[in-house]
Amino acid sequence: MWLARPFLSALLLGTLLAFLLEPLYELLARRGLRSFMASLTTVLVSAALVLVGLSVFVSLFVTRAVQFSVALRDQLRAGGPLNARVEALSGWLGHLGISTSSLTERLEAGAGEIASKLAGMAGTLASGAFGALLSLLFAMLMMHLVLRHWERIVNALVMVAPLPPRHTQELLSEFRRVGRMTIFGTVMTGLIQGVLAAVGFWISGVPEPIFFGIATALASLIPAVGTLLIWIPAALYLFADGHPGRGVIELVWGALIVVGFSDYVIRPRLVGASEMPELLAFIALFGGIEAFGLSGLIIGPVLMALAIEVLRLYAREGQPNDDTQKAS
Numbered sequence: 611m612w613l614a615r616p617f618l619s620a621l622l623l624g625t626l627l628a629f630l631l632e633p634l635y636e637l638l639a640r641r642g643l644r645s646f647m648a649s650l651t652t653v654l655v656s657a658a659l660v661l662v663g664l665s666v667f668v669s670l671f672v673t674r675a676v677q678f679s680v681a682l683r684d685q686l687r688a689g690g691p692l693n694a695r696v697e698a699l700s701g702w703l704g705h706l707g708i709s710t711s712s713l714t715e716r717l718e719a720g721a722g723e724i725a726s727k728l729a730g731m732a733g734t735l736a737s738g739a740f741g742a743l744l745s746l747l748f749a750m751l752m753m754h755l756v757l758r759h760w761e762r763i764v765n766a767l768v769m770v771a772p773l774p775p776r777h778t779q780e781l782l783s784e785f786r787r788v789g790r791m792t793i794f795g796t797v798m799t800g801l802i803q804g805v806l807a808a809v810g811f812w813i814s815g816v817p818e819p820i821f822f823g824i825a826t827a828l829a830s831l832i833p834a835v836g837t838l839l840i841w842i843p844a845a846l847y848l849f850a851d852g853h854p855g856r857g858v859i860e861l862v863w864g865a866l867i868v869v870g871f872s873d874y875v876i877r878p879r880l881v882g883a884s885e886m887p888e889l890l891a892f893i894a895l896f897g898g899i900e901a902f903g904l905s906g907l908i909i910g911p912v913l914m915a916l917a918i919e920v921l922r923l924y925a926r927e928g929q930p931n932d933d934t935q936k937a938s
Contacts, residue, residue, distance in 0.1 A: 617744075619909070792908050806871075845857045898910015
């Protein structure tokens with residue numbers, strides 16, 4: 611476990627992906643593929659979808675974000691369409707006693723700095739690509755192993771675990787059920803947030819709502835800030851473009867629907883936390899993020915569900931059975 615510690619998240623992710631994609635593996639096996647080929651096909655298709663999807667999105671997102679920042683900087687320069695609006699805002703804030711010295715220059719410098727940092731993001735992503743690919747490799751290897759040999763893994767754990775065999779089997783069964791629901795719920799919540807955000811972008815008039823909806827879906831996996839990275843800048847763009855009413859609509863939609871409704875109503879039910887008390891469901895989700903970062907979205911609910919199952923096993927063991935009651 612100590613040696614595997616750097617890759618524990620990847621190994622867990624591969625295990626849970628195997629649980630989720632087991633129906634596809636079984637379908638391929640029923641179509642005549644041998645177990646090894648069915649598993650290998652499932653793993654390779656999954657890895658290809660992850661790599662292609664992330665590569666295309668990152669390249670498009672970085673390119674368009676740089677273009678937006680450069681355009682914003684040009685519009686803030688003297689004579690630009692946003693310059694007059696910012697100057698008018700500065701005068702209004704000045705009457706209220708709020709210092710706004712060099713507001714336009716600061717905004718322009720900030721936009722230029724964002725553009726330069728985004729341009730350098732490609733290098734940062736490239737430097738971390740090896741570690742990400744190595745984690746993906748371990749996840750896919752674990753997925754391949756679990757798809758083919760889960761029953762053998764269960765039997766081995768039943769033999770070595772310091773618990774009665776039936777308790778070990780119940781815990782592993784709960785781990786499989788909750789793991790599958792957690793992966794499914796996390797992916798579905800991100801997709802739902804992307805769709806809801808795209809609807810909000812379309813209503814408020816943000817350009818290319820579908821693209822930014824996809825960006826919101828992927829940003830939902832980022833701890834703490836998540837979807838705020840997309841819809842708050844979109845609202846600020848609407849304010850800067852002279853549409854404060856639309857900006858307010860986007861802010862309200864993002865806060866109440868994209869974040870509030872999705873994170874506090876949809877996510878707890880989709881990740882398999884519906885059988886938990888609501889307090890424990892929120893602790894599992896947000897405590898998992900705090901303790902484990904991005905992977906906590908998955909690890910938190912799984913650990914909480916296993917902890918609850920352990921307590922249920924102890925509770926059942928502590929209750930006298932019918933034979934004991936009759937004897938007493």
